[in-house]
Amino acid sequence: MILNGSSRPHAFTASLVQSFTSGAESQGHEVTVIELRKLNIHACLGCLQGGKNTVKPCIQSDDMDIIYDTYRKSDVIVFATPLFFWSYSGLLKNAMDRLWALAECHPDELHGNHKSGALLVAAGGSHPEPLLTHFDYLMTRLDWTNIGKVVLTHTDNMDMKHIAHNAAAFQLGASIR
Known part of the structure; x- marks a missing residue:
């Protein structure tokens, strides 16, 4: 499952x-890309009331149910x-943030x-380090296997009309076992 957090298609x-996706599919994996810009997902309320209904773990009713369903079927979660x-x-x-409702299920569906x-x-510039550090920490706290990161820097200086295939992203997808 890839959660694409970009507003630009x-x-x-x-x-x-x-x-x-091309790399993962080249190894026979099925990939579901979720375009978050197309979904209606409310902000987390921080209510800590999730998990009471395991079919619908969050008390809010919105498109997050699509993500919960796909998450449960997925072995790899990609944040883009x-x-x-x-x-x-x-x-x-x-x-x-809304994935936290899965941690409130019994048993916990988020960790491990x-x-x-x-x-x-x-990245438009060249300083993604805080995000990369957070991602590594997130993988540790969730007890997920960190299969890697790909960062494309200096996109502000690139031609958006002619975006090249990214070999590093392809290789990361193809490396999934």
Whole structure:
């Protein structure tokens, strides 16, 4: 499952997602890309009332149910985002925050569970370190296998009309076992 947190459908984050998907599919994996910009996902309320209904773990009713369903079927969760203020986009952060309802299920469906995670980042500049550090910490705290990160830097200086295939993202997708 790839959570694409970009607001732009044909930009650098999308190119990373396409390259990663091609790599994963080249090894026979099925990939579901969720375009968060197309979904209605409310911000987390921080109510700690999730998990009471395991079919619908969050008390809010919105498109997050699509993500919960796909998450449960997925072995690898990929977070794809443009770099916003040295962090995840708001679209992606909202979805990530709402995943917490899965931790409130009995048993906990968020931590461990043989999941793996990857990060794809398109950065206009050259300073993604805070996001990369957070992602590594997130993988540790979730007890997921960190399969890697791909960062495309200096996208502000690139031609968005001619975005090249990203070999590193392809290789990361192809490396999934």
